[in-house]
Amino acid sequence: MSQFLWLIPALPLLGATINLLIGRRLPRAVSCWLAVAAMAAAFGAAVGAFLELLALPSDAQVIHQTLYQWVTVGKFSVDVGFWLDPLSAIMILVVTLVGTLIHIYAVGYMEHETDYARFFTQMNLFAFMMLMLVLADNYLLMFLGWEGVGLCSYLLIGFYYNRDNTAVGTDEKFLSPRSSGTKAFVVTRIGDFGFTLGIILMFWTFGSLSFGEVFHGAETMFQIGAPIITIMTLLMFLGATGKSAQLPLFVWLPDAMAGPTPVSALIHAATMVTAGVYMIGRSHVLYELAPATMAVVAVVGVLTAFIAATIALTQRDLKRVLAYSTVSQLGYMMLAMGIGAFSAGIFHLMTHAFFKALLFLSAGAVMHAMNDMVDMRRLGGLRKILPITFWTFLIGALALAGFPLFSGFFSKDEILSSAFTSGNVALWVVGVVTALLTAFYIFRAVSLTFGGKPRWKVGEVVTVQGAVASELDAHAAKGLHPHEAKWVMTLPLILLALGALFAGFLGMPAVLGENRLARFLEPVFQHETPHVSAELEWLLIGISAAAALVGIFIALRFYRGDAKTPARLAAYYPSLYKLLLNKYWIDQIYDALIARPGRWLANAFWLELDGKIINGIADGLGNAFRGFGNSLRSLQTGYMRGYALAMLIGVVVVIALLVMR
Amino acid sequence: MLTVTHFTVLSAILFSLGALAVLIRRNPLIMFMGIELMLNAVNLAFVAFSRFMENMDGQVFVFIVLTVAAAEVAVGLALVVAIFRARDNVDMDEIDLLKG
Numbered sequence A: 001m002s003q004f005l006w007l008i009p010a011l012p013l014l015g016a017t018i019n020l021l022i023g024r025r026l027p028r029a030v031s032c033w034l035a036v037a038a039m040a041a042a043f044g045a046a047v048g049a050f051l052e053l054l055a056l057p058s059d060a061q062v063i064h065q066t067l068y069q070w071v072t073v074g075k076f077s078v079d080v081g082f083w084l085d086p087l088s089a090i091m092i093l094v095v096t097l098v099g100t101l102i103h104i105y106a107v108g109y110m111e112h113e114t115d116y117a118r119f120f121t122q123m124n125l126f127a128f129m130m131l132m133l134v135l136a137d138n139y140l141l142m143f144l145g146w147e148g149v150g151l152c153s154y155l156l157i158g159f160y161y162n163r164d165n166t167a168v169g170t171d172e173k174f175l176s177p178r179s180s181g182t183k184a185f186v187v188t189r190i191g192d193f194g195f196t197l198g199i200i201l202m203f204w205t206f207g208s209l210s211f212g213e214v215f216h217g218a219e220t221m222f223q224i225g226a227p228i229i230t231i232m233t234l235l236m237f238l239g240a241t242g243k244s245a246q247l248p249l250f251v252w253l254p255d256a257m258a259g260p261t262p263v264s265a266l267i268h269a270a271t272m273v274t275a276g277v278y279m280i281g282r283s284h285v286l287y288e289l290a291p292a293t294m295a296v297v298a299v300v301g302v303l304t305a306f307i308a309a310t311i312a313l314t315q316r317d318l319k320r321v322l323a324y325s326t327v328s329q330l331g332y333m334m335l336a337m338g339i340g341a342f343s344a345g346i347f348h349l350m351t352h353a354f355f356k357a358l359l360f361l362s363a364g365a366v367m368h369a370m371n372d373m374v375d376m377r378r379l380g381g382l383r384k385i386l387p388i389t390f391w392t393f394l395i396g397a398l399a400l401a402g403f404p405l406f407s408g409f410f411s412k413d414e415i416l417s418s419a420f421t422s423g424n425v426a427l428w429v430v431g432v433v434t435a436l437l438t439a440f441y442i443f444r445a446v447s448l449t450f451g452g453k454p455r456w457k458v459g460e461v462v463t464v465q466g467a468v469a470s471e472l473d474a475h476a477a478k479g480l481h482p483h484e485a486k487w488v489m490t491l492p493l494i495l496l497a498l499g500a501l502f503a504g505f506l507g508m509p510a511v512l513g514e515n516r517l518a519r520f521l522e523p524v525f526q527h528e529t530p531h532v533s534a535e536l537e538w539l540l541i542g543i544s545a546a547a548a549l550v551g552i553f554i555a556l557r558f559y560r561g562d563a564k565t566p567a568r569l570a571a572y573y574p575s576l577y578k579l580l581l582n583k584y585w586i587d588q589i590y591d592a593l594i595a596r597p598g599r600w601l602a603n604a605f606w607l608e609l610d611g612k613i614i615n616g617i618a619d620g621l622g623n624a625f626r627g628f629g630n631s632l633r634s635l636q637t638g639y640m641r642g643y644a645l646a647m648l649i650g651v652v653v654v655i656a657l658l659v660m661r
Numbered sequence B: 001m002l003t004v005t006h007f008t009v010l011s012a013i014l015f016s017l018g019a020l021a022v023l024i025r026r027n028p029l030i031m032f033m034g035i036e037l038m039l040n041a042v043n044l045a046f047v048a049f050s051r052f053m054e055n056m057d058g059q060v061f062v063f064i065v066l067t068v069a070a071a072e073v074a075v076g077l078a079l080v081v082a083i084f085r086a087r088d089n090v091d092m093d094e095i096d097l098l099k100g
Helices: A007-025 A028-055 A086-109 A116-135 A139-160 A177-206 A211-221 A227-243 A252-258 A261-270 A272-282 A284-288 A291-312 A318-338 A342-369 A387-401 A407-421 A425-450 A487-506 A516-525 A534-558 A564-572 A574-581 A583-635 A640-660 B004-024 B028-053 B057-087
Strands: A063-073 A076-084
Touching: A007 A028, A007 A116, A028 A063, A028 A086, A028 A116, A063 A139, A076 A086, A076 A116, A076 A139, A086 A116, A086 A261, A086 A272, A086 A342, A086 A487, A086 A516, A116 A139, A116 A261, A116 A272, A139 A177, A139 A227, A139 A252, A139 A261, A139 A272, A177 A211, A177 A227, A177 A252, A211 A284, A227 A272, A227 A284, A227 A291, A252 A261, A252 A318, A261 A272, A261 A318, A261 A342, A272 A284, A272 A318, A272 A342, A284 A291, A291 A318, A291 A425, A291 A583, A318 A342, A318 A407, A318 A425, A342 A387, A342 A407, A342 A487, A342 A516, A387 A407, A387 A425, A387 A487, A387 A534, A407 A425, A407 A487, A407 A534, A425 A534, A534 A564, A564 A574, A574 A583, A640 B004, B004 B028, B028 B057
Parallel strands: none
Antiparallel strands: A063 A076
């Protein structure tokens, strides 16, 4: 099996290639299930590799396979090679398992879509790139995957490229899918710029980019706090803030919801956005040498978690609540990385992949039933109509809120208690407050979507604002007739719900059981569990649980019935409410500070530098030669005898010169 | 006694007459005659030098010039016919398409 590690990314690539070349000519079912089969086969290969890894002794748990030499220029040499250790094993299992389930779901979700081959090509290509990212054995190959998933993200956000607005049945106006894709690409590009510089600096320092040589070099050549390592890790962290949607670059992720919901679940919740977290975990040797960077990571993480959670409190679009929740949870993972609790961060990454994919897919099932309407002001009362979706969403919400014994509870609690024991109580306090906010906003979403009375009518036609009836497809024109989806959509929901329920038992706190995940990751992180007394641990668990329960309780009380309390609160603190509803005006601030000056500068360069100076040089050269030619053209009289005379005179002159010399 | 100078002078006179014909006549046929005259003036010089220097190289050259002249006339007359068909006119001063 160790010789077949390459199969894991190659299978989705094969699926993508087939769908790309002949997908449009294949019957819909063949094309869709081919993509699913490619993912399932990759999952099988990943399980095989994982089992083989488990069989190895724990001090040598690495499977390393070099396929071929990729680039060789002088001393610079990069291989295409795969590196399977416990960390990448967890990542490939999560990516392929969640990916397979989401692919199955997408078969049902995209059943009315005519461009299914393009969708599944890009989804499989994404899986390939993501697996390259996590399996790479050097930073350049990782960067290839890193950029590849960014490309697929861009393509899939803009999947509905011919739509201008995706907000159905509401007066809100969101960025069009095209612009959202571009925004995601450009914003993450800022981060990637930092990552690129970090990689260049790394090569300059260590003369290599392979994980083994870089980490060995870092451990032997540098002391803790070495400035060059600090700069390198900060640059790499800039890349992580772009990809993993952290402050200040998180603005692209909410707009990425313009893509189809399976895309939101797979790329913008479960896998791609965790790439930054994975990258930091992978480079933990470097980060541990740079305490200053670690502090930055932790502070950025916890601030992101808090700010995104506050924005999520007021959003009306169900998918956007989940998007801000993703940003917030990624902040938790960054916090874990920043305080050195790497395995806790990876644990949260894993549980989050299950429950956030579950939440998104459940939201997708709601959209499927409600003709793509996701504005929570227009939903309500879906509990009886969509029982399976209700229960799976509820399980996801409980896991996200950190309800005791659900998966999110264990992972979030591990991060929070690590934050507490790391000695920085401020981080812990913000984390706990954020946990309370998290529980509140997700149960606000549960109440508004599934609870209460319907705020819609059967048969009502809901459209994007301004859409003409003739533009509606046949399905939407019939109006609302919500019904539970078919098994292809509910089965992945149920399986993911099981994951969201039970994945947490892999990493229980010491007082309750055993942290199997941390032990499994020990060869990578050399994790030393700080010894805490059982009383303190119980206390921390109790506080986390209390925060979750209080948040859930407040949300359920607030949004029972006609939800007067939140409206009164909003009226009582109008400026605060507006601040949160408008996402701290961050988009507007960026627009004013960066986008508009950038556009102005680009226009200036275009019109002044390009249009006048560079164009002027080119035109001037042309005009000069044309003028020169014009002044010479009168020599060409067209009289042949004139030319003959000129020739004759020339010959006579030449001969005369020769003779008289 | 004829010397090589006589031949050279005659050759020069013939060459000049040919060149004059090319320069002052507008009829292409006359111009061709002028060209032939120039070529044959050169031939005369070649033959004369060959005779007086007792070297056959000059006579070999004459044969080459004769061949080239025949080919040149064939191509030239074909051009004249083609131009006449296209424009109904072979006045060399009217043919000035490439005038700047």
